[in-house]
Amino acid sequence: MRKPWKVFCAGIAALLLPNGAMAAAGATFISQSVPHTMQLGQTYTVSVTYKNTGTTRWTSGQYRLGAQNPGDNWRWGFGRVDLPAGVEVAPGALYTFSFDVAVREPRYCDATSYPQVVGCHFQWGLVQEGVEWLDPGVTTLVETYNVPAVRSLAPPIVPPVAVDPLAFSNANFRGANVLMQTFEDNRLCDHTAWLPQGADVDTIISNAIGMGLNVLRMAVILPPKTPGAPSDWVPDNARYQNVCADPAKKEWGAESDSAVLARQVISKVQVFMDKADAAGLKVILVLDGYTKYDANCYWKKGFVDVRDSADALIKSFRSHRALLAWDIMNEPLWNAVAFDCMHSDQDYASVVRAVDSMYNLVRSNDAVHPTTVGEAQTPLLKYWKDISSFASPHLYIGASSRDSASLQQVNFVQAAALREMSREYGSAMPLVIGEFGSADPDDQFNQAFYERFLDGLTVADRGFMLWSLSPSPNQQGFSVITPDGLLKPAGQLVQRRLWYPVVQQLYLAYVGFPADPGGLDGFAGQLTDLAADMRSRGLMLRPTLAALDQAYDTEPALRRMVDGLYQSGAFRQLYTPERVNEYVQQIYGQLFNRQADADGLKHWTDNINYSGLEKSRAVLAIYAAGLADASAQGRLDAAAGNRKAAVAGAFTASLNTPQRRDCYSTNEAAAAGRALLASVDGGADVTAYHAKISAAIAKLCAQ
Numbered sequence: 001m002r003k004p005w006k007v008f009c010a011g012i013a014a015l016l017l018p019n020g021a022m023a024a025a026g027a028t029f030i031s032q033s034v035p036h037t038m039q040l041g042q043t044y045t046v047s048v049t050y051k052n053t054g055t056t057r058w059t060s061g062q063y064r065l066g067a068q069n070p071g072d073n074w075r076w077g078f079g080r081v082d083l084p085a086g087v088e089v090a091p092g093a094l095y096t097f098s099f100d101v102a103v104r105e106p107r108y109c110d111a112t113s114y115p116q117v118v119g120c121h122f123q124w125g126l127v128q129e130g131v132e133w134l135d136p137g138v139t140t141l142v143e144t145y146n147v148p149a150v151r152s153l154a155p156p157i158v159p160p161v162a163v164d165p166l167a168f169s170n171a172n173f174r175g176a177n178v179l180m181q182t183f184e185d186n187r188l189c190d191h192t193a194w195l196p197q198g199a200d201v202d203t204i205i206s207n208a209i210g211m212g213l214n215v216l217r218m219a220v221i222l223p224p225k226t227p228g229a230p231s232d233w234v235p236d237n238a239r240y241q242n243v244c245a246d247p248a249k250k251e252w253g254a255e256s257d258s259a260v261l262a263r264q265v266i267s268k269v270q271v272f273m274d275k276a277d278a279a280g281l282k283v284i285l286v287l288d289g290y291t292k293y294d295a296n297c298y299w300k301k302g303f304v305d306v307r308d309s310a311d312a313l314i315k316s317f318r319s320h321r322a323l324l325a326w327d328i329m330n331e332p333l334w335n336a337v338a339f340d341c342m343h344s345d346q347d348y349a350s351v352v353r354a355v356d357s358m359y360n361l362v363r364s365n366d367a368v369h370p371t372t373v374g375e376a377q378t379p380l381l382k383y384w385k386d387i388s389s390f391a392s393p394h395l396y397i398g399a400s401s402r403d404s405a406s407l408q409q410v411n412f413v414q415a416a417a418l419r420e421m422s423r424e425y426g427s428a429m430p431l432v433i434g435e436f437g438s439a440d441p442d443d444q445f446n447q448a449f450y451e452r453f454l455d456g457l458t459v460a461d462r463g464f465m466l467w468s469l470s471p472s473p474n475q476q477g478f479s480v481i482t483p484d485g486l487l488k489p490a491g492q493l494v495q496r497r498l499w500y501p502v503v504q505q506l507y508l509a510y511v512g513f514p515a516d517p518g519g520l521d522g523f524a525g526q527l528t529d530l531a532a533d534m535r536s537r538g539l540m541l542r543p544t545l546a547a548l549d550q551a552y553d554t555e556p557a558l559r560r561m562v563d564g565l566y567q568s569g570a571f572r573q574l575y576t577p578e579r580v581n582e583y584v585q586q587i588y589g590q591l592f593n594r595q596a597d598a599d600g601l602k603h604w605t606d607n608i609n610y611s612g613l614e615k616s617r618a619v620l621a622i623y624a625a626g627l628a629d630a631s632a633q634g635r636l637d638a639a640a641g642n643r644k645a646a647v648a649g650a651f652t653a654s655l656n657t658p659q660r661r662d663c664y665s666t667n668e669a670a671a672a673g674r675a676l677l678a679s680v681d682g683g684a685d686v687t688a689y690h691a692k693i694s695a696a697i698a699k700l701c702a703q
Helices: 199-210 258-278 303-317 332-338 345-365 378-387 404-408 410-425 443-460 489-497 500-510 517-536 545-551 556-566 569-574 580-592 598-610 615-628 632-653 658-663 667-678 686-700
Strands: 027-033 037-039 044-052 063-067 080-082 094-101 111-114 117-122 124-128 132-135 140-145 174-178 215-221 282-288 323-330 371-374 463-467
Touching: 027 124, 027 132, 027 410, 037 378, 199 215, 199 258, 215 258, 215 323, 215 463, 258 282, 258 303, 282 303, 303 345, 323 332, 323 345, 332 345, 332 378, 345 371, 345 378, 371 378, 378 410, 404 410, 404 443, 410 443, 443 463, 443 489, 443 632, 489 517, 500 517, 500 545, 500 556, 500 569, 500 580, 500 615, 500 632, 517 556, 545 556, 545 615, 556 615, 580 598, 580 615, 580 632, 598 615, 615 632, 632 667, 632 686, 658 686, 667 686
Parallel strands: 037 140, 174 215, 174 463, 215 282, 282 323, 323 371
Antiparallel strands: 027 044, 044 094, 063 080, 063 124, 111 117, 117 140, 124 132
16 A cells, blocks of 8 residues: 555665665755646646755656645546657656646536636646655645636727837836725725825825835726615625624715716726825826626626716816726626626626627726726636726736745746737737735745846836735735835835846946846845935935946935845956956947947047046946947947846846745856857847746756
């Protein structure tokens, strides 16, 4: 009878190593890439990576993946994944098993979190067949969804507004969701309480500016034609009967005039929009409070009930300078599924018709602003492609401080989800993550989660809107600020990350290789503190090289930071500042992949020799000037410098496991980083460098 994991079979001959030691098989789970949501019946490519930590070679037919949780199950269509014929995995090496899976029948899965959602545990151990289980693997819960094909009865009247994809990149789109409560927070049935007011607006906006955010997303609950008591609109489902604390209380309070309620909502939104505009922030307004076309779903009304108030809201803000886009509905299908409102294809069709009708209402009133749908769960995204100027799916990945392995898998689950999102929308559609976050009671864990999640978005070059930025006590689980308006550790991390691109530029300029994660965050923290100190003195320090160059002479703390790079041994490996002409040429070659022209060489050597430009500052000054030069050559130089820094950022963000970080700590690592960046020029496709980055890290770690 075999034991669960270490099963030793009598009669197995022991092999001896050359030194006489007994050979032993061993394996350690490294990672797995699997989407955390799947459509029933659809095929997905997944991968599982193991390291051979034994002293025997793995060979086909003997070493395999085996399905676990429960053991030897066949829910994925098979229970074993073999090494390909002829493949051998040497001791110390890693091997990635790639294969296709599909969930055909939900009855084979056993995890449920919502009435209409079935979860399947994806877990594959490494087995030496007939001998022992070497490692059980790690589980990822995969939620499965039925996604029927439906035809909209309100197809789009015009295509969505076109947008510039660069505006939605990781560097250009940094946002947060704002609200004070959700419907279930206190069950008061007061929908206007979602909107921040008074001092809360100031707290939200000041923190957004301090964190370097430029977009805020805010849900607006649309008043229905006839506000009623819960018994008027709660579906016939015992689970959601008395959803208000007082079942007799009307959902919008004593006011029964929908037009009056609409004006109250518009007035509160107006205050927020005006203050956002004054601060230079853009806002995405979410049209919420409905789900199906002409039927109720949980507490939400049908589209026909909120059409008039939606029309008034759209007309009130379609010309507002702060408006960035309209989010047609927050999680329309996911909410309907989660609240057990979807029992037939007709229910799906009703939701699609409602959202498409709201899109048409927006487009009939506003031909300028883009549209999106903040849907959750990847299989549900397909319904909104034809009404979205840009995609803004929500991505929540389960991780907990009670399960250390879950944190290490965040980036791998995220990468698989992003891949499937791109497949659903198509590679041409700009995509940002419209919601993400962590509500663990351990604030330090939440910071670590944010670090990994945002690193993954850096690699993928996707913008984001975190959930959430709220001083409300009701939102403290996910909020990155306290009720007193102070940044929690996760919020502090977001604030520091504003400086990451600049720090990468400094590392590139002075030492020639990507920053290590610790150095990157530490240097960014110093710049964050300096910016706060200058702000207290009425000064502004923007996260640009030009701003650092200007502040070099007047800010001793900044001078110490830059001079530390100048005095490092790594700097001396690149530059010979004692020979000024050669020094300037070396800077041009390092930053712009070219020799300085005669005028540029004379300008900078004269500045160093005669005008007091310190050699320690010269690298910073030349880089900043190159990025700001509007000439044809200047644009080429800026492109080269920016792309080198972007590749450096993706490299550091890819050091997303403790093992990978440990590998990037030697002279060989610095040389590998320099070699990677040396080949990047102004025409480089940063995305195409992902494979080179992975190969460089694998080589460093001897993978």
